[in-house]
Amino acid sequence: SQQGEEDPQALSIQEGENATMNCSYKTSINNLQWYRQNSGRGLVHLILIRSNEREKHSGRLRVTLDTSKKSSSLLITASRAADTASYFCATVKNSGNTPLVFGKGTRLSVIA
Amino acid sequence: IAGITQAPTSQILAAGRRMTLRCTQDMRHNAMYWYRQDLGLGLRLIHYSNTAGTTGKGEVPDGYSVSRANTDDFPLTLASAVPSQTSVYFCASSEQGSSYNEQFFGPGTRLTVL
Numbered sequence: 001s002q003q004g005e006e007d008p009q010a011l012s013i014q015e016g017e018n019a020t021m022n023c024s025y026k027t028s029i030n031n032l033q034w035y036r037q038n039s040g041r042g043l044v045h046l047i048l049i050r051s052n053e054r055e056k057h058s059g060r061l062r063v064t065l066d067t068s069k070k071s072s073s074l075l076i077t078a079s080r081a082a083d084t085a086s087y088f089c090a091t092v093k094n095s096g097n098t099p100l101v102f103g104k105g106t107r108l109s110v111i112a
Numbered sequence: 113i114a115g116i117t118q119a120p121t122s123q124i125l126a127a128g129r130r131m132t133l134r135c136t137q138d139m140r141h142n143a144m145y146w147y148r149q150d151l152g153l154g155l156r157l158i159h160y161s162n163t164a165g166t167t168g169k170g171e172v173p174d175g176y177s178v179s180r181a182n183t184d185d186f187p188l189t190l191a192s193a194v195p196s197q198t199s200v201y202f203c204a205s206s207e208q209g210s211s212y213n214e215q216f217f218g219p220g221t222r223l224t225v226l
Contacts, residue, residue: 042202043155043215050212091211092211102154102156104153104154
């Protein structure tokens with residue numbers, strides 16, 4: 001079963017608005033990663049946040065992590081049509097050197 | 113710089129046939145991964161390899177096998193394809209087999225088993 005679960009499953013917003021996607025996970029993690037997937041393409045890494053970090057920025061992306069609630073959020077500010085994609089969070093299922101486990105993703109549509 | 117390449121791009125295969133999906137990376141990454149992506153189920157790990165010569169099972173390994181004879185190549189073989197293996201397959205790599213490493217993905221192979 002997936003370690004991380006994104007919410008909502010789908011999100012539709014107007015260009016210029018902010019988009020917020022959430023990820024909840026079940027067990028303790030070392031870090032959490034967010035990826036983007038454009039239609040018909042492979043995933044692209046966006047940002048990694050470590051378990052001892054609470055917030056991280058990269059351009060128009062802002063990621064927060066609340067380990068007490070076992071949740072993370074990805075905020076895209078001033079969205080653009082090009083941000084239309086699916087967004088996935090990924091975590092490790094167990095501590096140690098184990099592969100990432102991806103959630104099912106949030107499908108974001110940004111309408112021009 | 114190619115990154116990760118996968119072949120074929122797409123394939124239609126009769127049930128019971130053997131098929132090998134190819135994956136090559138030129139980044140000298142130690143770790144490589146195979147995922148399948150199905151609508152509503154997200155990405156699921158099939159097999160992985162943390163270094164040449166070693167492999168491990170992921171979440172859905174049944175019906176699939178892999179080998180890692182060298183650093184660059186990580187082929188995925190379906191010994192006898194079944195319709196439930198219809199999916200989009202992604203190969204990925206990371207510098208090390210650690211959760212702290214970002215993964216780089218190939219463009220995918222769309223496989224249809226009839």
